[in-house]
Amino acid sequence: MIIQETTLVTLNSRNITHYESLGYFIPKYKDNFYRQKVKKGTKIKVKVSDLMKGSSKVKVLCKCDMCGKEKLIVFNTIKEKYICQKCNNNLPSFRENQIQKVSGINNIKWNWNLTDKERKIRHCIPGIKKFRREVLKRDNHTCQCCGSKDYLQAHHINNFSDFKEQRTDVDNGITLCFDCHKGKNGIHSLFGSFTTLEDLKIFLKRKTGRTFLDKL
Numbered sequence: 442m443i444i445q446e447t448t449l450v451t452l453n454s455r456n457i458t459h460y461e462s463l464g465y466f467i468p469k470y471k472d473n474f475y476r477q478k479v480k481k482g483t484k485i486k487v488k489v490s491d492l493m494k495g496s497s498k499v500k501v502l503c504k505c506d507m508c509g510k511e512k513l514i515v516f517n518t519i520k521e522k523y524i525c526q527k528c529n530n531n532l533p534s535f536r537e538n539q540i541q542k543v544s545g546i547n548n549i550k551w552n553w554n555l556t557d558k559e560r561k562i563r564h565c566i567p568g569i570k571k572f573r574r575e576v577l578k579r580d581n582h583t584c585q586c587c588g589s590k591d592y593l594q595a596h597h598i599n600n601f602s603d604f605k606e607q608r609t610d611v612d613n614g615i616t617l618c619f620d621c622h623k624g625k626n627g628i629h630s631l632f633g634s635f636t637t638l639e640d641l642k643i644f645l646k647r648k649t650g651r652t653f654l655d656k657l
Contacts, residue, residue: 442503442504442506442522442523443489443501443502443503443519443523444502444503444504444511445489445501445502445503446488446489447486447487447488447489448486448487448489448492448499448501449484449485449486449487449499450484450485450487450492450493450499451482451483451484452467452479452483452484452485455493456493457479459493460485460487460491460493463487463491465485465487465491466485467479467485468480468483468485489501489516492516494516494517498515498516498517499515499516500513500514500515500516501513501514501516501519502514503519503523504523505523505524505525505528506522506523506524507524507525507528508525508527508528510525510527512525566608566609567609568608568609569608569609571609572595572608572609572610572611572614573594573595573614575611575614576595576611576614576615576616577593577595577616579611579616580615580616582616583616584616584617584618584621585615585616585617585645586617586618586621586644586645586648586649587618587620587621587648587649589618589620589621591618592618592619592620593616593617593618593619594616594617594618594619594622594623595614595615595616595617596614596615596616596617596622596628596636596641597613597614597636598613598614598615598636598637598638598641599613599636599637599638600634600635600636600637602634602635603635615641621648628640628641628644631644632644
């Protein structure tokens, strides 16, 4: 809610008539042709409730109706109730709206090639755990990009979604650490979710200088 009672406004050709009609004194002077004018930049004190809606850019002090935090807000943007950004983000309706924006078909990673059943089970298919275990064992539990032995993961060379027949094929797997796999500069960060053999070759070339690993 607005807690400030009065404020200063700069007079201009659009608001002079408005404030004159409300009884405010408008300081004027006569030019050489005896015409009444208002000096550019003239300001007057008015009640916040009398501010001209739709054209005023004046900031007024408001208090959040939920937490009581005070902040200067542009008058034009104030609605019947004022709720600060932090409180607004905690509203159930806001959170649900944000979730809807990034979930389902609204998600940039949505794969139209998957069936509803495949989306439900995702990577929980028969043989996937064995696939991961065998890939790490074959690669001597070592990241094939940077040589790390920590936080290892089995990466599908040809992605899981598009190459269904290769999902549990150990030859379609390679051991990468988390940083090289899903980290900020990992293969999925650079090439997206649906990577291929060619993407992996380019990635390894950038990281290690090698065009590809011997087994690829």
